[in-house]
Amino acid sequence: GIQVEQSPPDLILQEGANSTLRCNFSDSVNNLQWFHQNPWGQLINLFYIPSGTKQNGRLSATTVATERYSLLYISSSQTTDSGVYFCAVARRGSTLGRLYFGRGTQLTVWP
């Protein structure tokens, strides 16, 4: 399978700070998704970004597929941003689409 490494594993911020989360993967991919897992365990879709850059409000993401990494930027963080952020990828060339997940970044935002 594909190895997915996320860093940092834990991040503690004060409200209003900016942060960057990184996802490295070991093979070519045709799908890359960022998720936020809320305290009840639901995975919320943030970005579907196999390549390029996207922005959605205070969040943006960039995937450089040729260098096998993706970055998630959170600006002006809020306490509601707390939770676990997962990166997940699907291998290029596979028609089945199973996702391989990293271990996540645990983000805590203090007021």
Place this chain on the structure above:
Amino acid sequence: DTGVSQDPRHKITKRGQNVTFRCDPISEHNRLYWYRQTLGQGPEFLTYFQNEAQLEKSRLLSDRFSAERPKGSFSTLEIQRTEQGDSAMYLCASSALRDNEQFFGPGTRLTVL
């Protein structure tokens, strides 16, 4: 579009009992996936359906596990003779064929006593 739904949300059972979970995907989605997540880990793939055909199964899916998607709509995941190691969150996801962006349900949290 009501999203992916799963039932039940929580299940507590005794070791050795059988349990069955249900997943209703987004209505126009052909692909359906089951994943399992244990504490401190990312979700791990269990199995994949395209319409009613089960096209891939993980090694994690022992012979005590069986999944079906009889009419290409909802899916069920059954665990027979549950063990304490089966305690986990079971997540269902669905996607369209065109791009495979996966959308997840709220999960079923299983506790085996």
